[in-house]
Amino acid sequence: MRYQLYYWPTIQGRGEFVRLALEQAGAEYIDVARMSGKDRGVSALMHGLAAGGTTPFAPPYLKAGRLVIGQTANILLYLGDHHALAPKDETGRLWTHQLQLTIADFVAEVHDTHHPLAASLYYEDQKPAAKRYSKTFLAERVPKYLGYFERILKRNPRGKRFLAGARLSYVDLSMFQVMAGLDYAFPNAMAKRRRSYPLLRELSARVAALPRIAAYLGSKRRIPFNNDGIFRRYPALDTRK
């Protein structure tokens, strides 16, 4: 089966968490909105949001045969089951998903660093609020979230190599993406904490070195970070050097 991923074509965004899982799974997929032709492109993405039945609220969504799956963490729950990217037992599945949902909460806060007042306003029109939000985000929220995930790694009874269980799961891929995104968006703040999260740093390096992920990151399929996505580099929001 060839999956069809529907997501905005010019940003990593939330779609990137799905792309990383598809790549690591070695799954056959097309990134529909990045292609041109019939039933391709952004118009196909928009069409899927207007269809009947199990219409998703927003991208990303994944078509798997007749199944249409929306919500990033939900897509990963599905891919984890079908591609051995999560533990198989109920306890392990729920735990992996729980960690993914906490990453989703964190990512929503990252988005709000540049859009605290309204997603429909430009960043430039909410800059003072963005600066205020980012200040607390970097001082309180980043240490809270990263400190939590560092502890989860440290205390994993199956070893410190992965977040959930003894093997790689989709949440490890997502954690890599979060660390890469934070490094891009807040280089000064993250440089100051370079040694604060040794296990998360090791995990990120381990994920980046996975043969399939390394190949993906070096390919044109990986859209570079840019200031239209979730992780944006606005020096005004970062701490000073």
Add this chain to the structure above:
Amino acid sequence: MRYQLYYWPTIQGRGEFVRLALEQAGAEYIDVARMSGKDRGVSALMHGLAAGGTTPFAPPYLKAGRLVIGQTANILLYLGDHHALAPKDETGRLWTHQLQLTIADFVAEVHDTHHPLAASLYYEDQKPAAKRYSKTFLAERVPKYLGYFERILKRNPRGKRFLAGARLSYVDLSMFQVMAGLDYAFPNAMAKRRRSYPLLRELSARVAALPRIAAYLGSKRRIPFNNDGIFRRYPALDTRK
């Protein structure tokens, strides 16, 4: 098995979505932080967040035997499976969960109406930003989310009585809570749209009339809405009458 729910004792908050599912399931449970004594109260809740193993990031979390489940939507995924509060097939399970995750996104935006800049600041210290946020929230986000869920009901191939499939699921209970919360927090804005979402209104009334839910809502177990929870009544944030 007797479940142990851990959540803040004086608010409905995110815990209420779990309480409603436990009540409708007729499950035996205790609301740990609302009780006093050994291993009870807020200290027991805090203790659970500091423990090793599968420690949740934040309340609510549910203990089910040796299992500790965090993240509201994840708890509902579990309860849906174990108490016939969701379809059993993969397609139906994922669809129900997808809708719940979209409700979770909506609820996070409701929270941000009074806390747009930082969860750690008082509302009173971010009031202008809260007013700005709420204006767009009521004008754009509420119609977008409620319009979406109204369409989902209308197009449900199994009938317009429930959001997912032909039977009640946890997402119907959560939808009731969202409608009740919005009516509490934004009485003027919601009164103006009283007739805009007829199927959601019917669904809410149907849920409120379920014998177990009606009994719960009339009991002391149901904490009243108040201005410490997610849905808060601040007239400054509502539209004018």
